[in-house]
Each structure stands twice: as C-alpha cells, then as structure tokens.
Amino acid sequence: MTPEELERATDHELLLAHVDGDPFAFGALFHRHRDRLWAVALRTMGNREDAADGLQDGLVAAYRRAAGFRGDAAVTTWLHRVVANACLDRLRAAKVRRAEPLPDDLEEYRGRGSVASASTEDPADVSVADERRSQVLAALRQLPDEQRAALVLVDMEGYPVAEAAAMLDCAVGTVKSRCSRGRARLAELLAPLLAAEHDADHPAYRNPDPPGPVESGDPPRGPPAPA
Template sequence: MASELSDADLLSAHVTGDPDAFGLLFARHRDRLWAVALRTCGHPEVAADGLQEGVAAAFRRADSFRGEAAVTTWLHRIVVNACLDRLRAEKVRRAEPLPDDLDEAGRAPRATVGTELDPAEQELVAERRRQVLDALATLPAAQRAAVVLVDMEGYSVAEVAQILECAEGTVKSRCSRGRARLAVLLAPLLGDDDVTTPTRPSGNPPAPPDVGPMTSRGPPAGTATVD
C-alpha cells in the first residue's frame, strides 16, 4: 500500500508520475509543517501563505531532492524558507497580541490518558501559550525560526543547520540570542515553580516553556493544493 511507503519512496513515486504520492507525503507531515509555519510567522494568514508557497515549491522541485538529508528535513527547509521570504516581503512586524484562537489553528492536542484539566488549569495553560507565542512574535524571523525548530520542535542543531542552510554555529548563536530575549519577556512565566523547562547547558538562558501542540483544525482548507 502507498501509505506504507517511506517518505523517500513517496517522493520518488511523485517524481515518476504517481498522482497521489505527494498528497500522501504532505498529509503525513502536514501538522508539524503547519505548526512550524505558524510559530515562525506568528500569524495564521501569513503562515498559511508561507506553507502554501512552500508546499507548491516542494511539489515542483521534488526532482531536485538528492537524498543528502531526510525528506522531512528537505520539506521543512523549503517551508521555513518560504515563511521567512514571506515575512521579509511583507515586512511583518506584529505589535498587537496574537489572536486568542491561535492555538486552534494547528496540530491536534496530545491526550493524556486518565487526566483532564479543570477549567482553571485549562485557562492557565492557554494563557501561558499566548504569552509564549506573543514573545516569539517579537524575535527577528531568523532567530524565531531557530528557536522554534530547536526548542519547540526538537530538531538537533545539525538538522536545523541543514533546514536553514547555515552553519551550526549560526544556529547556536541565533538560539542563544533568541533565548536571551525570551528569558526577559517570559521572566514571570519562567519563574513559576510549576513550569518545567528543558535542561540547558550552564550559562544559557532557559528555552521557552513548551506551548503544547496546536489543535486539530490544522492549516486552512486548500493549503495542500498545488498547481
């Protein structure tokens, strides 16, 4: 079955003319690509445009894939670059708070078996998410992309260097500057005793608290359409 094929096999099948292969490949990684686009752009409409442009570029340029990195790395590189291009082109500088329903615009939430937050805890989690996303939106686009990919999506520095097509030292520098800025903006949040942050080497500001996955609605309808 096509759904059991590897990412590389699906991409290869697309290149050789399979009309369904690319759609299956995109569906497999749609949620994570949307979450990265949304967190990088900081606004659903801009993220949707960036993701659409990135997916269209990947569709057209599939024959350029040489297997030097994982297909997911290649897809993220194209989508992130499309988002950064969109930010640069539109000179997006959001000063107003992100919309309250931003957390409903991405991935499905992870369910915790046997536990359910009460309304007060749900509101606290939602408020923390808004604070982190608002803070992310203040970072320069390149710093934001590095922090999102390393600290929020869990990619290694080496993988992010491939995605952003820069040196590993550049990724580390962008993350360091971005974390320092976020540490100031999120000082009250990071100071809470019940907030758990990833362990970082001594001397580095803590990474932003995980805002959790985005929710089930996903990217706007039509995002996967390519010409």
C-alpha cells in the first residue's frame, strides 16, 4: 500500500494487508491505536518499564497471530484483547507488586495524548495532584489482576462492559462482578484520601486558583515490528 492508501484503509484492511505481506500495514495499524493500547498496558502493569514489555509482548503476539483473526469482533477490540492478556500473563508470571511511584498521566491519557504544561502552575498544587495520583494508583495495584484489568478497561478507558468482556475473553457478568468488587475494594483503600478531599472542599480550605494541567510525557513509539 502507498502511504495514502494506508491512511485511508480500515483497520480490517490493514490487518489483511499485513497478512498478505505488506511490510508497513501492521505499523500503520499500531500507530492508529497506540495511545489507547499504551494506556491500557500502563495502567494494567503499573509502571512504564513493565508496560512497555507488556505492550511489546502483545504486539508481537498480534503480529504473529494476525492470520488467525476471525473477524468476530472489531480489530481494535482484538488488539486490546491481545495486549490486555499479554499484560495479565506477565503479572501472573512475575507477581508484579512494585512500590515506586507510577507516571502521573492517569487522567491525561483518558482523553488520549499528552496535555501541555501551564507555565503558571503552582508547584504546591502540582505536588498535591501528584500525591493524589500516587495514592490512587497504589490502591489500584493492590487489586487482583483480573479486577484491575476490568476496571482499567471499563472505568478508565470507558469501554462498554460487553466490549471489555470480549477483550478479556470472559462473560459480561464476570466483568460486572470484577468491577463491582474492585470498586468496593478501592473505596475502602481510598477512604482516607476521599475524606481528606472532602475536608479540603470546605470553603475555609478551598484554593481560589485551581491548578493547571500537569505535564505528561508522550507514550513510547512502541517496539519495532518483529522480523
């Protein structure tokens, strides 16, 4: 395909072209969806290094298994399924439970892409925002892997439950149950944070100048396509 044809092609056409031997089709497909694939890997794995490994595992699997795509779901759903399962496989194998702070782009990637930093940010406000994100993500890390994956897809990425179930290759009821249990557990873990924020909302403590957006880095370009 020419660059123009790659740009106009549907996801399914790109996947078929890749299967037929087009050397650029899979890269174009990944580039089209890289932001959300990266967000899913990052939030599921918990840190950039492991997220990059999980994303690469998923892309290698998708690259090699493309010929087996049955077309019973959207290509993007299939890609997310492969990446999510690759990340879960890594978590199950390594029992990743790291304590280092996670990237501060949990909210920024919800809208896809990075947010430019405001030049008039108050460092104190940024510090509070960073601490809040760290506490939320630390709590998220304490959930069982399957609950975390369900919450990432449904609550953070905004996928319908049915689509998340297709990505995780489980029943809709299972995703609902995992999300319900995960939310209940997060509410317990984050109770002190929610109480503190409630106190901070009191007029006596309210900051009249809301903080500006926090700068976040771009997602990685992704691993080179396997040979």
